[in-house]
Structure formats: C-alpha cells, structure tokens
Amino acid sequence: MKVTADQDKCIGAGQCVLTVEQVFDQRDEDGIVVLLNPEPAEEHAEAVHQAAAMCPSGAITVED
Template identity: 60%
Template sequence: MKIEIDQDKCVGAGQCVFAAMDVFDQRDSDGIAVLLTDEPTEEHWEGVREAAAVCPAAAITLHEN
C-alpha cells in the first residue's frame, strides 16, 4: 500500500491522525496533514483505510498493490 495526501485539499480536521497516528501527523503551523511514512506496514493498513474513508476533504488517496 502506498499513500498520497493532497495537501491543497486537506482542511486540517485531523481525522487521519485519530485513525492512524503512526502514519499521519499534522503541521503545527496550519494543521495540514503530513505523512510519517508513505508505505505503511500491513499492521497499519486498517487504520489507513479508515483515515481515507473519514477524511472530510477526500484528500487521502490509497494505492493498494
């Protein structure tokens, strides 16, 4: 799995961090989501899928192999 965040779409709601805090974080300056890793291990996939599903701006794209 590979993750992309469209930071121009991100509204800084932080739902991704709640769903997968080992994969997502937010910039201190504006709350925009950032990736801690763009290729998470399998143990994080469920949280990453949830993060993409609950993102209010649909800013997270998953590429599953």
C-alpha cells in the first residue's frame, strides 16, 4: 500500500489523524496534513482507506 497526501488540497479538517494517527499528523501552525508513513503496515489498511474516504477535500490517495 502506498499513501500520498496533497498538502495543497488539505483544508485541515483532521479526520485522517483521528482515524489513524500512526500514519497521519497535522502541522501545528495551520492543521495541514503531514504524512508520517507513506507505506503503512497492512494492519492499518482499513483505517487508511477510511481516512481517505472521509477526507472532505480529497487530499489523501491510497494505492494498493
């Protein structure tokens, strides 16, 4: 699995961080997504897909 997060699209809603904090974080100054792990473990696959689906700006892309 490969995850990308487009910081230009991100609006700082934080749903990704709430869904899987092992993969996503937010910058303190503006809440924009920070990708902690672009190739997360399989155990996080379901949560990563959920985070991508919940992202209101479509900033998260997952390739299996």
